Amino acid sequence: MYVGRTFATREDFKTALSIYAINCVFKFKFTRYQKDYLVSECDDKRICDWRVFAHKVGDSEEYEVRKAKLDHLCNVETRSRFSKHATSKVVAALLRANYANAYCGPRARDLPECILTEHNVRVLYWKAWKVKELAVVTAQGTDESSYALLPVYLHVLKLANPGTVYKLETVRDDNGDDRFKYVFVALGASVRGLPYVRRVVVVDGTHLFGKYLRCLLTASCQDANFQIFPIAFAIVDSETDESWRWFMQQLSEIVNDGQDLTFMSDRNSSILKSIPEVYPKAHHGFCLVHIRRNVKAKYLKKSGLPSLVWRAGSMYRKKDFDDEYDRIKQRNVRCWEFLEGIGVENWSRAYFEGERYNLMSSNIAESLNKALLPARGSPVLALIEFIRKMLGRWFETRRKRIARTVGDNPIAVERELLKRFKGGLGMAVLAVGRWDFEVKPKEGCHFHVSLEKRTCSCLEFQKLNLPCTHAMAAAHERGFEYKLLVGDMHKIKMWQPTVEGAILPVQDPAEVEVPEDIRVMCLMPPQTKRPPERPPKLRIHSAGEYEGKNKSKQPNKCGRCGGLGHNRVTCTNPLG
Ligand SMILES: [Zn+2]
Ligand SMILES: [Zn+2]
Ligand SMILES: [Zn+2]
Incomplete structure (x- = not known):
């Protein structure tokens, strides 16, 4: 501590002064605490005239020591209270330097010891915990x-x-x-x-x-x-x-x-x-995205098979699925056999026996x-x-x-409704009962919508608990409130309690x-010791993902054990 010394910020100055007090064994307090300057004096200022005055430098954040009287006249009673300056924050600052270089810092239970020996402070074990939190958790x-x-x-x-x-x-x-x-x-x-x-x-x-x-x-x-x-x-x-x-x-x-x-x-x-x-x-x-990726990796990319598989898997009706599935079989029997091996009831929405709603992946x-x-x-x-x-x-x-x-619907549900509403525009709607309709898209066959039962023969309405385009067209025709077609599971009243805690x-x-x-x-x-079962490069979902070529001629250095010729992913050396 000397006149003319500068600190990057006010906080830095305060921390540095505390560390100085710990190292020199004395206790001070701030007697003037102004916006642009600080005065610190010895705890026992009746006897002792130790005093440091620091002022903000111009418009910057910096603080400069302007005046310093560094000799103490106070007694041991006062000076022995120096450890009060060892707050968690200050101790964290003290230790940060030690942690930055060493690969692994001391364990929490070792901390009080090392603080004690280096800086004369007795710290409780659980204060050391807090120090950990502040200084160490972010360090490497x-x-x-x-x-x-x-x-x-x-x-x-x-x-x-x-x-x-x-x-x-x-x-x-x-x-x-x-x-x-x-x-x-x-x-x-x-x-x-x-x-x-x-x-x-x-x-x-x-x-x-x-x-x-x-x-x-x-x-x-x-x-x-x-x-x-x-x-x-x-x-x-x-x-x-x-x-x-x-x-x-x-x-x-x-x-x-x-x-x-x-x-x-x-x-x-x-x-x-x-x-x-x-x-x-x-x-x-099973996740359909992963299966599509598998197909992409196994068969020719331009075969169109991946998108066919995606289409087939997303179908709601068994008949539609069967049509698409046949198309895959005609185009590539081996791909079809691969899909058979996975089990149609596991990856296709149409044959899946449980409820998966919109979740296909x-x-x-x-x-x-x-x-x-x-x-x-x-x-x-x-x-x-x-x-x-x-x-x-x-x-x-x-x-x-x-x-x-x-309103009743979360934002993403509103967006879905709008999409479906637009899709339903221009469909021919024929009322066949009070709440029943025959809806005919511009192309293809007609669908039967029941607004009362919240069903459509396309099955999307009942499987997603959201109205399909046909249902939106029917509701539009009848002047039915769209929000009444949304299942309870997509309402605000179900969303809100999920995040109440x-x-x-x-x-x-x-x-x-x-x-x-x-x-x-x-x-x-x-x-x-790395178990042999399933190294990451064999992960199913990584198949078909782009694999870059390793152009480097030098042998790899492992980031885990430091050995040559392999990397941290393939490392098998035991540690600890
Ligand atoms: Zn003093
Ligand atoms: Zn429909
Ligand atoms: Zn290694």
Whole structure:
């Protein structure tokens, strides 16, 4: 500290002064706190005239030390209160430099020690937690400490968000240490909204890029406004039969089995096995986008087969499907055999036995993966925090939209209605009963619409719970209110309760009660050896995606273990 020293901001100056006080062992306070200057004086200013005066530099954000009297006359009693300056924020600033260089910082339980030795401050263990939150979670390579803090974090997460369901699975290693195996989290707000979304659950797995090569499993539904409604997620070692079965078992705590339940997936073999085991009554549909991609990768791109497959799969009536399916068979028998092998009842809407509504793909899961991309390399704790914050933002945005909406229908439903209304213009409508109509499009055969039963012989009306073009034409003819044709599942009154639950930040564990067994639990990172079952390059949905050529002649260097000749995706070296 000297006259003429400048700081980038006012906050920087305050932090630097606190660190200075910690290192020199004294206690000061700000006696003048003005908009463009600060005066700090010794705590015991009757005896001691230590004083630092800093002023804002012109119009900039900078602060400059203008006057400084740095000698102390105060006694030990006063100076011993120096540790009051070691607030979480200041300690975080102290440590940030240490973390920036080291690949992995000290674990939380080591923090008080290192702060004590370097800066004379005694910090409580749980203050160290907060320091972690502020300084470390965003820094690189803190996976180990992240696992150590996980048990307490999950506990305070549930305290802040009642109704949250979580499960932490551990294994004991040869040394008697508890190591991380799986974690499952369903936030209270999601659990609360669950009764108001349609029972079509999209399950998907995606790879994480962290040091311990985890895999994220997710389960999501779609809300009344056709937006993704995440229910639960889990971090596991990889997509195996065991991990998916475990995930499904945890999920069954909040989503019960039933004929009315449908799962959607990308046909991952472990998902295929685990669903009938845990959910014997539920239906299981396959993502049509993935199947189209498979067809595109297997057969000539210009064959037109992918779009034929898409058309066939999207058909509502069995007869229409059969026509398209025959066309595929005539064009390419091998492609037809491939589709037969998948099972028509699993991928086509017409033959599907459960309800899948408008959901023909697991695209919502892929958009969730995309949203999570920035956090996919983060330590486990930071990843869960990222998801919690993201869902909090999503829910808040939706609450605002709902508050702004006029009428009964969410905005996306209104858009669908308009599209269908336009499609129905110019159709010939003939009333055949009070609420029954024969509707004839410009081309093709006629359809029978019943506005009372909310059905149409094209089947779209009853399958989507949204009026088809024919129904819109009939309603237009009769002067029937369009909104009466929309199923309850797409109304605001079903949308609103899905986002009623708030998603709250966790509290400082020092301020709440944490049971002894959780507090003392010392969780170690998983012992990793990459399992051979399913390396990511064999993922079904990546087939047919563009594969760039590796032009580099130099051998790859692994970002995980540092070895040569392979990369972090193909790395098999054990860690930890
Ligand atoms: Zn003093
Ligand atoms: Zn219709
Ligand atoms: Zn490696």
